[in-house]
Amino acid sequence: MSRNAKCSQAEMHRRSLSDPQGFWAEAAEGVHWYRKWDRVMDDSTPPFCRWFPGGVMNTCFNALDVHVESGRGGQPALVYDSPVTGAVRTFTYRELRDEVARLAGALARLGVRKGDRVILYMPMVPEAVVAMLGCARIGAVHSVVFGGFAPRELAIRIDDARPKLILSASCGVEVNRTVPYKPLLDRAIEMATAKPERCVILQRPQEQASLTRGRDLDWSEMVAGAGEADCVPVAATDPLYILYTSGTTGVPKGVVRDNGGHLVALKWSMKNIYGVDAGDVYWAASDVGWVVGHSYIVYGPLSQGCTTVLYEGKPVGTPDPGAFWRVVSQHGVNVLFTAPTAFRAIKREDPEGSHVRRYDLSVFRTLFLAGERCDPDTLLWAQKILDRPVIDHWWQTETGWPIAANCIGLGRLPVKPGSCTKAVPGYDVRVLDEAGREVPAAKIGNIVVKLPLPPGCLPTLWNNDEGYRQSYLSRYPGYYVTADAGYKDEDGYLWVMSRTDDIINVAGHRLSTGAMEEALASHPDVAECAVVGVADEIKGEIPVGFVVLKAGVSGSPEALVQDLIKLVRDQIGPVASFKVAAVVKRLPKTRSGKILRSTMKKIAEGTEYPIPATIDDPAILAEITESLAALGYPRR
Numbered sequence: 001m002s003r004n005a006k007c008s009q010a011e012m013h014r015r016s017l018s019d020p021q022g023f024w025a026e027a028a029e030g031v032h033w034y035r036k037w038d039r040v041m042d043d044s045t046p047p048f049c050r051w052f053p054g055g056v057m058n059t060c061f062n063a064l065d066v067h068v069e070s071g072r073g074g075q076p077a078l079v080y081d082s083p084v085t086g087a088v089r090t091f092t093y094r095e096l097r098d099e100v101a102r103l104a105g106a107l108a109r110l111g112v113r114k115g116d117r118v119i120l121y122m123p124m125v126p127e128a129v130v131a132m133l134g135c136a137r138i139g140a141v142h143s144v145v146f147g148g149f150a151p152r153e154l155a156i157r158i159d160d161a162r163p164k165l166i167l168s169a170s171c172g173v174e175v176n177r178t179v180p181y182k183p184l185l186d187r188a189i190e191m192a193t194a195k196p197e198r199c200v201i202l203q204r205p206q207e208q209a210s211l212t213r214g215r216d217l218d219w220s221e222m223v224a225g226a227g228e229a230d231c232v233p234v235a236a237t238d239p240l241y242i243l244y245t246s247g248t249t250g251v252p253k254g255v256v257r258d259n260g261g262h263l264v265a266l267k268w269s270m271k272n273i274y275g276v277d278a279g280d281v282y283w284a285a286s287d288v289g290w291v292v293g294h295s296y297i298v299y300g301p302l303s304q305g306c307t308t309v310l311y312e313g314k315p316v317g318t319p320d321p322g323a324f325w326r327v328v329s330q331h332g333v334n335v336l337f338t339a340p341t342a343f344r345a346i347k348r349e350d351p352e353g354s355h356v357r358r359y360d361l362s363v364f365r366t367l368f369l370a371g372e373r374c375d376p377d378t379l380l381w382a383q384k385i386l387d388r389p390v391i392d393h394w395w396q397t398e399t400g401w402p403i404a405a406n407c408i409g410l411g412r413l414p415v416k417p418g419s420c421t422k423a424v425p426g427y428d429v430r431v432l433d434e435a436g437r438e439v440p441a442a443k444i445g446n447i448v449v450k451l452p453l454p455p456g457c458l459p460t461l462w463n464n465d466e467g468y469r470q471s472y473l474s475r476y477p478g479y480y481v482t483a484d485a486g487y488k489d490e491d492g493y494l495w496v497m498s499r500t501d502d503i504i505n506v507a508g509h510r511l512s513t514g515a516m517e518e519a520l521a522s523h524p525d526v527a528e529c530a531v532v533g534v535a536d537e538i539k540g541e542i543p544v545g546f547v548v549l550k551a552g553v554s555g556s557p558e559a560l561v562q563d564l565i566k567l568v569r570d571q572i573g574p575v576a577s578f579k580v581a582a583v584v585k586r587l588p589k590t591r592s593g594k595i596l597r598s599t600m601k602k603i604a605e606g607t608e609y610p611i612p613a614t615i616d617d618p619a620i621l622a623e624i625t626e627s628l629a630a631l632g633y634p635r636r
């Protein structure tokens with residue numbers, strides 16, 4: 001019997017830390033390799049660490065071809081369910097492999113080679129998944145940009161990734177509108193300095209895009225007549241994708257994911273964390289533009305031989321709060337993964353959970369939640385209406401798979417609502433004080449992971465080793481800084497409470513308030529500004545802006561606020577949900593000039609706050625309270 005088989009989470013965790021090489025070598029046996037690795041882990045150039053150097057494999061082969069060859073060709077691989085367009089389509093493993101091989105052939109015909117970058121700016125359609133896997137098949141590096149981002153954000157990513165090609169679509173379909181993508185793409189390319197050679201546009205029936213002659217190609221023409229491409233063997237350490245995520249400045253970070261370690265970790269997580277086997281139906285109700293979509297719509301479930309569901313819809317409004325239960329029942333979903341915000345939205349419209357009773361959920365086993373802290377009320381409510389285990393688990397774009405969870409495949413631990421349970425095997429999670437000392441149980445501190453990070457986690461930032469070191473590894477030498485704060489309780493359960501930087505979490509989407517402040521500051525009338533994340537019943541947090549006008553500026557504050565809202569929407573995107581701003585005379589600051597954002601947040605949330613000892617003028621706080629009251633804050 002293998003040493004990793006049927007152990008408890010605690011035993012597995014101990015073994016993963018005492019013998020990481022043995023632990024991950026055994027996990028890697030589940031992956032198909034053209035050539036096995038020379039070493040499991042190479043940490044000879046600290047603080048960097050590479051997994052499976054010398055190993056040669058292909059991620060797409062592991063996600064598709066392996067299953068066709070082992071007799072799963074006729075099993076559904078991908079179910080596309082789109083209540084916003086009325087479409088439902090199923091692809092078997094063989095069909096998906098063939099589609100992907102053709103798309104990969106078409107990319108190769110356009111000159112895309114191993115190591116070239118391809119940006120995808122796409123809605124939740126099967127072609128997005130096909131394109132990701134098609135890139136992986138020929139060793140090209142994809143970078144998916146979420147469709148809710150504005151042209152400026154796309155342009156920043158284009159300039160950093162320098163793609164040979166951009167794949168996009170004529171439009172996205174939201175609940176009550178289509179969002180034409182092509183004008184956004186054109187504006188982004190205009191703004192970018194690294195112009196791609198070509199763009200390929202998927203024409204959707206809801207909206208036709210006009211193509212730019214000489215640059216744009218129609219998707220169906222690109223694929224027509226293309227031969228099927230074989231999988232290109234790549235080094236385990238070669239990049240599979242770049243995914244940009246919000247950092248502490250307006251410039252997003254290009255998180256790099258490698259091929260080998262990533263696949264080993266994801267496949268391990270499918271069985272041990274999520275408790276799923278080949279043939280199970282797994283649904284991550286997220287978007288391919290986020291890390292959850294990469295790991296658990298595409299690479300994780302497919303590498304495990306599951307059927308994965310791609311859902312182009314919302315938890316409510318498409319058409320009702322029973323949408324999730326309809327999908328679970330129609331497609332026989334065994335495991336669902338989504339963000340707590342989706343459940344808060346369902347709860348608001350269907351507090352009794354009456355829609356659940358309309359559907360047969362007999363094969364449904366477990367609900368996993370992540371993306372933001374899950375408040376105990378939401379967890380308990382979900383548990384009650386579903387009568388199934390509800391598991392909160394914690395991770396980040398950077399890690400690509402969970403850092404802490406209740407590992408269902410290793411025997412479930414008791415759930416403590418509000419806690420993401422315990423560190424997952426592979427992660428040595430510690431809580432440190434400002435001086436780098438471990439804090440006692442129940443005391444809040446900075447959550448870090450002792451190096452080396454397990455396979456699957458970012459080896460670096462794209463073209464930016466120094467940025468990687470500075471952002472994550474320099475604060476506490478020997479540790480990776482998660483930028484989350486929290487504590488471990490007496491039982492070793494981890495409680496992740498808040499960020500330690502300017503990142504806020506809006507409906508499970510990670511956003512930088514610094515980037516929003518940059519957008520506000522670009523308005524000619526704005527002298528100074530601050531954006532804080534304020535607790536929101538549905539979205540968890542929403543951004544609230546405060547602006548001070550330049551001397552002599554006149555005009556209606558209401559009109560200015562509308563301009564500011566449009567500015568953030570245009571510069572960052574609708575996903576920021578920036579809808580509230582107050583014009584104030586001054587911002588509260590310390591005597592050294594630091595803006596007291598956390599005090600403003602507390603005022604808006606109606607929580608007790610001490611008057612900061614270092615504040616230069618406490619009277620400002622009353623003014624801020626008044627401005628917020630005029631906007632209806634605090635809301636309870």
Ligand code: COA
Pocket residue numbers: 123146147148149172174175179285286287290292314315316338339341342345370371506507508509538539573574575576577
């Ligand atoms: N393309 C274009 N616009 C998009 C978009 C996309 N792919 N995705 C979202 N938007 C727009 C929305 O239309 C909305 O625009 P509006 O301000 O004009 O209404 C805005 O961005 C905010 O979208 P969203 O955050 O989805 O809010 P919502 O109010 O439409 O829905 C929830 C709220 C809670 C139902 C929704 O956020 C949700 O389902 N969240 C699930 C969480 C999730 O997927 N998290 C990912 C990590 S696991």
Ligand code: AMP
Pocket residue numbers: 245291369370371372373374392393394395396397398420482483484496497498499505508509510
């Ligand atoms: P992202 O990189 O978009 O996945 O966002 C990662 C961040 O979301 C983390 O650093 C946390 O701040 C937050 N987060 C994600 N999952 C959880 C969770 N289960 N509990 C608390 N915070 C979470």
